[in-house]
Amino acid sequence: MQKKQITLADLAKELGISTATVSRALKDYPDISEETKRKVLELAKKLHYRPNSIAAGLRKRESRVIGVIIPEIVNHFFSSVIKGIMEVAYEAGYRVMLCQSDESYEKEVKDAETLLANRIDGLMVSIAHETSDFQHFREFQDAGIPIVFFDKVPLVEFENVSKIVVDDFQGAYNSVQHLISMGKRRIAHFRGPLIAYTSRNRLEGYKKALSDSNIPIDENLIFGCQDISLEEGYNYCRQALALDEPCDAIFAVTDMVAMGAMIAARDAGVVIPDQLAIAGFSNWKISALMEPPLTSVDQPSLEMGRLASNLLLKEIQANKKEIEIKYETHVLKTHLMIRGSSDKNAILTTRQILLH
Amino acid sequence: MQKKQITLADLAKELGISTATVSRALKDYPDISEETKRKVLELAKKLHYRPNSIAAGLRKRESRVIGVIIPEIVNHFFSSVIKGIMEVAYEAGYRVMLCQSDESYEKEVKDAETLLANRIDGLMVSIAHETSDFQHFREFQDAGIPIVFFDKVPLVEFENVSKIVVDDFQGAYNSVQHLISMGKRRIAHFRGPLIAYTSRNRLEGYKKALSDSNIPIDENLIFGCQDISLEEGYNYCRQALALDEPCDAIFAVTDMVAMGAMIAARDAGVVIPDQLAIAGFSNWKISALMEPPLTSVDQPSLEMGRLASNLLLKEIQANKKEIEIKYETHVLKTHLMIRGSSDKNAILTTRQILLH
DNA sequence: AAGGTTTACGTAATCGATTTCGGTTTTTGT
DNA sequence: ACAAAAACCGAAATCGATTACGTAAACCTT
Numbered sequence: 158m159q160k161k162q163i164t165l166a167d168l169a170k171e172l173g174i175s176t177a178t179v180s181r182a183l184k185d186y187p188d189i190s191e192e193t194k195r196k197v198l199e200l201a202k203k204l205h206y207r208p209n210s211i212a213a214g215l216r217k218r219e220s221r222v223i224g225v226i227i228p229e230i231v232n233h234f235f236s237s238v239i240k241g242i243m244e245v246a247y248e249a250g251y252r253v254m255l256c257q258s259d260e261s262y263e264k265e266v267k268d269a270e271t272l273l274a275n276r277i278d279g280l281m282v283s284i285a286h287e288t289s290d291f292q293h294f295r296e297f298q299d300a301g302i303p304i305v306f307f308d309k310v311p312l313v314e315f316e317n318v319s320k321i322v323v324d325d326f327q328g329a330y331n332s333v334q335h336l337i338s339m340g341k342r343r344i345a346h347f348r349g350p351l352i353a354y355t356s357r358n359r360l361e362g363y364k365k366a367l368s369d370s371n372i373p374i375d376e377n378l379i380f381g382c383q384d385i386s387l388e389e390g391y392n393y394c395r396q397a398l399a400l401d402e403p404c405d406a407i408f409a410v411t412d413m414v415a416m417g418a419m420i421a422a423r424d425a426g427v428v429i430p431d432q433l434a435i436a437g438f439s440n441w442k443i444s445a446l447m448e449p450p451l452t453s454v455d456q457p458s459l460e461m462g463r464l465a466s467n468l469l470l471k472e473i474q475a476n477k478k479e480i481e482i483k484y485e486t487h488v489l490k491t492h493l494m495i496r497g498s499s500d501k502n503a504i505l506t507t508r509q510i511l512l513h
Numbered sequence: 514m515q516k517k518q519i520t521l522a523d524l525a526k527e528l529g530i531s532t533a534t535v536s537r538a539l540k541d542y543p544d545i546s547e548e549t550k551r552k553v554l555e556l557a558k559k560l561h562y563r564p565n566s567i568a569a570g571l572r573k574r575e576s577r578v579i580g581v582i583i584p585e586i587v588n589h590f591f592s593s594v595i596k597g598i599m600e601v602a603y604e605a606g607y608r609v610m611l612c613q614s615d616e617s618y619e620k621e622v623k624d625a626e627t628l629l630a631n632r633i634d635g636l637m638v639s640i641a642h643e644t645s646d647f648q649h650f651r652e653f654q655d656a657g658i659p660i661v662f663f664d665k666v667p668l669v670e671f672e673n674v675s676k677i678v679v680d681d682f683q684g685a686y687n688s689v690q691h692l693i694s695m696g697k698r699r700i701a702h703f704r705g706p707l708i709a710y711t712s713r714n715r716l717e718g719y720k721k722a723l724s725d726s727n728i729p730i731d732e733n734l735i736f737g738c739q740d741i742s743l744e745e746g747y748n749y750c751r752q753a754l755a756l757d758e759p760c761d762a763i764f765a766v767t768d769m770v771a772m773g774a775m776i777a778a779r780d781a782g783v784v785i786p787d788q789l790a791i792a793g794f795s796n797w798k799i800s801a802l803m804e805p806p807l808t809s810v811d812q813p814s815l816e817m818g819r820l821a822s823n824l825l826l827k828e829i830q831a832n833k834k835e836i837e838i839k840y841e842t843h844v845l846k847t848h849l850m851i852r853g854s855s856d857k858n859a860i861l862t863t864r865q866i867l868l869h
Numbered sequence: 870a871a872g873g874t875t876t877a878c879g880t881a882a883t884c885g886a887t888t889t890c891g892g893t894t895t896t897t898g899t
Numbered sequence: 900a901c902a903a904a905a906a907c908c909g910a911a912a913t914c915g916a917t918t919a920c921g922t923a924a925a926c927c928t929t
Contacts, residue, residue, distance in 0.1 A: 162632075162656055164915055175879050180917060190877060205652060210630045211576060212915035215567050215884045222610070222631075230599070231592045240586050243613055252627060254578070255611045257599055271608060274566045275578075276518075296561060300518055387802075416802055423804065443799035446743075446772055448779070520885055531909045536887060546907060568885035571914045 224272035241462020262287035269293040303472035328454040328491035329362025341406035345378040349410040390417020412437035434499040449497030580628035597818020618643035625649040659828035684810040684847035685718025697762035701734040705766040746773020768793035790855040805853030
């Protein structure tokens with residue numbers, strides 16, 4: 158029962174004028190008399206006229222839609238980024254078309270193609286784990302559609318794009334340095350898969366912090382997670398505690414892994430943070446609610462989304478005005494949230510912060 | 514530097530045939546010779562032809578895009594629903610345009626209007642707290658665009674739409690009945706604002722469970738949350754414990770509130786679950802990771818999203834074929850996840866489930 | 870009063886794909 | 900051999916808004 162939508166032509170016929178005039182009246186062109194504008198606006202309102210932006214988009218060769226491809230939605234970090242993206246995009250009159258790659262290369266390619274077919278004005282991407290070829294993004298460049306990569310970005314492969322990443326290295330460095338300052342020396346690291354640059358940078362930050370404090374790096378204390386799960390954190394923690402020289406602190410690649418470690422420590426009767434200090438990465442909301450609250454590295458997700466949107470919109474505007482685009486790379490600073498899992502004295506203040 | 518995209522006309526000119534033939538060749542019409550099809554497909558591939566679905570949409574009067582309006586994205590429940598929605602929609606060849614109302618009526622109206630202007634083929638909505646007028650959705654019905662409401666749905670106001678809700682009443686009932694079966698008698702309820710039907714239904718479920726067990730309802734044990742926060746849970750728990758006849762269990766409207774209560778109990782040195790049992794609602798991932806793990810009512814968010822998509826797609830198809838649409842209302846069952854915060858003996862098994 | 874400028878609109882092309890009618894050939898049937 | 904039927908393809912309208920260009924009338928200007 159597709160009912161007919163009111164069109165410019167309907168208004169024009171009703172008023173006995175041309176569609177050109179109606180269009181211009183609605184857009185408040187100076188060429189049109191106040192009298193006519195008034196009548197057009199009135200009728201448009203009366204008939205509930207809604208402009209068809211598909212048609213307008215076809216004519217103007219712009220859709221006012223931007224595409225977003227992320228690995229997954231059910232993830233606090235990414236959903237925060239999206240919130241930031243949408244805030245800025247909507248303010249500027251752009252809609253958001255969302256795609257989820259599920260960390261699959263194939264899905265990512267398909268998503269890119271349909272977004273291209275939908276003639277989006279710009280694209281924001283956090284690439285999937287599996288992706289190592291980037292041809293599907295090159296097509297956007299060929300079509301003159303700007304791309305902004307965030308969080309998971311291609312490194313050398315891409316030149317003419319803006320990128321936004323989090324300073325994983327510094328975040329990890331600060332976190333480990335904090336553990337050292339708490340008197341820990343046998344600090345284990347549960348790292349992520351090394352295909353991910355984030356994992357790699359965190360590992361490097363960990364190593365640098367140790368060597369800067371003249372603590373030798375013990376490969377036995379470095380455990381590699383495959384799927385960054387609670388289970389891995391749990392099991393590696395048991396292993397790390399069972400070593401001849403057990404660890405006295407853990408820096409985990411992610412809060413999920415850190416929480417697995419915390420549960421294992423609890424089960425083993427190990428006192429946190431006295432016997433074992435634990436620090437995570439990402440600062441999930443849950444982190445602050447654990448017992449004890451988890452020390453973690455906060456990533457500025459909202460800011461990342463806002464910045465990505467702003468960069469992209471700027472490039473879209475530059476494109477329209479045929480101005481040369483300046484591609485930027487931003488490295489966002491992290492914040493170390495010190496809590497009870499690494500610092501006994503932080504417990505009270507954290508709780509206080511939580512409850513104002 | 515908007516570069517030119519390849520169009521049907523480009524292909525046609527290159528091959529010396531008409532756009533009509535090219536179009537039909539690409540769509541594999543039986544009218545076109547295999548030879549021509551082959552040549553067209555070949556050239557299309559070579560030139561990286563991407564169909565302009567904006568143009569096709571204009572002509573075919575369909576966009577293959579569905580709109581989604583939710584109160585907020587940074588929320589495990591809603592992001593799960595979206596995941597479910599997108600899974601099904603993408604499988605059927607539909608894109609998703611996402612909007613976030615921020616619980617604001619004004620934003621919701623604006624979102625609805627731009628989605629309408631973008632000629633979406635269907636709409637899914639979870640309405641904002643503030644919304645009590647529904648004219649902006651009526652316009653979709655007038656335009657023959659199907660709507661499916663989920664989670665937060667208008668009750669009596671709307672007739673010709675499908676709705677999907679969670680059985681809050683039954684979920685609350687089961688939860689409270691469980692607390693009773695654990696030997697609790699002074700069960701407090703931290704309810705949500707009564708404008709929300711979900712809050713109201715949970716309150717009713719709570720009351721029914723009590724009266725079915727012949728436990729008198731004590732209004733002093735019912736506390737009203739305004740913004741459903743950790744702080745409210747914390748404060749109400751202190752109040753509930755400070756009563757002349759303190760409570761021995763709490764059923765909270767949401768896990769967030771329940772966790773606030775847990776922290777308060779911890780601070781007060783009250784033993785969970787022996788002295789105070791606590792149960793929440795929503796079953797956030799965190800719930801299972803608290804110490805002790807929080808008993809909670811699981812809402813089938815993914816299923817809700819999938820079902821919403823399926824219903825909407827069915828209505829879109831029916832619309833196209835001019836078939837009468839059958840509007841459905843679904844009430845999804847919840848699952849009570851019994852954990853250590855209400856049942857001592859559940860502790861181990863929960864942990865076991867978590868770690869396989 | 871002739872020529873120039875505004876004001877206020879209309880005409881028609883345009884964006885790119887789809888689709889309705891046809892219109893040629895070529896093939897098939899008898 | 901001649902009509903009938905396929906088989907293939909093209910012209911042009913269409914979707915709805917935008918806009919370059921044109922024009923008629925009114926209004927100045929000296």
